[in-house]
Amino acid sequence: MPERPAxxxxxxxxxxxxxxxxxxxxxxxIIALHGAPRVNxxxxxxxxxxxxxxxxxxxxxxxxxxxxxxRELQCEHIVPHSRGGGWTWMNxxxxxxxxxxxxxxxxxxxxxMPLVYxxxxxxxxxxxxxxxxxxxxxxxxxxxxxxxxxSRAGTRLS
Ligand SMILES: [Zn+2]
Numbered sequence: 376m377p378e379r380p381a382x383x384x385x386x387x388x389x390x391x392x393x394x395x396x397x398x399x400x401x402x403x404x405i406i407a408l409h410g411a412p413r414v415n416x417x418x419x420x421x422x423x424x425x426x427x428x429x430x431x432x433x434x435x436x437x438x439x440x441x442x443x444x445x446r447e448l449q450c451e452h453i454v455p456h457s458r459g460g461g462w463t464w465m466n467x468x469x470x471x472x473x474x475x476x477x478x479x480x481x482x483x484x485x486x487x488m489p490l491v492y493x494x495x496x497x498x499x500x501x502x503x504x505x506x507x508x509x510x511x512x513x514x515x516x517x518x519x520x521x522x523x524x525x526s527r528a529g530t531r532l533s
Contacts, residue, residue: 405517423463428469439471451467451478452467453467498522
């Protein structure tokens with residue numbers, strides 16, 4: 376991968392004028408550290424957010440299987456919140472308003488609405504992609520190559 380120079384300008388204010396020298400630091404886009412990490416990143420559960428949930432589920436309703444715009448989607452508890460279902464990656468899926476309203480406070484079995492895909496906990500690599508930051512194409516490829524097969528984020532997320 377090409378190295379990417381980071382440029383900065385060290386400035387010092389002298390009177391009313393800024394004067395300084397430009398410095399350039401060569402930084403590789405991916406930095407790995409030697410040694411064993413104390414934490415296995417695959418054991419770390421990423422923080423939940425609704426936008427990351429929608430991206431994990433590829434903007435697709437878990438009940439009707441249709442894709443929607445983000446503003447039309449809702450977080451849906453598989454086991455209803457009123458019945459002890461948690462606000463967790465494994466109990467939440469993306470749903471459209473119509474399906475969410477139809478399912479109401481029932482389990483998928485009770486409502487006769489089976490899930491068209493299963494929830495899962497994203498890995499830290501996937502979480503980085505789900506956060507929706509601007510990720511360079513080569514870094515995206517590096518992260519995507521480290522996703523488990525169960526991940527739905529192997530291709531570019533929109
Ligand atoms: Zn739906």
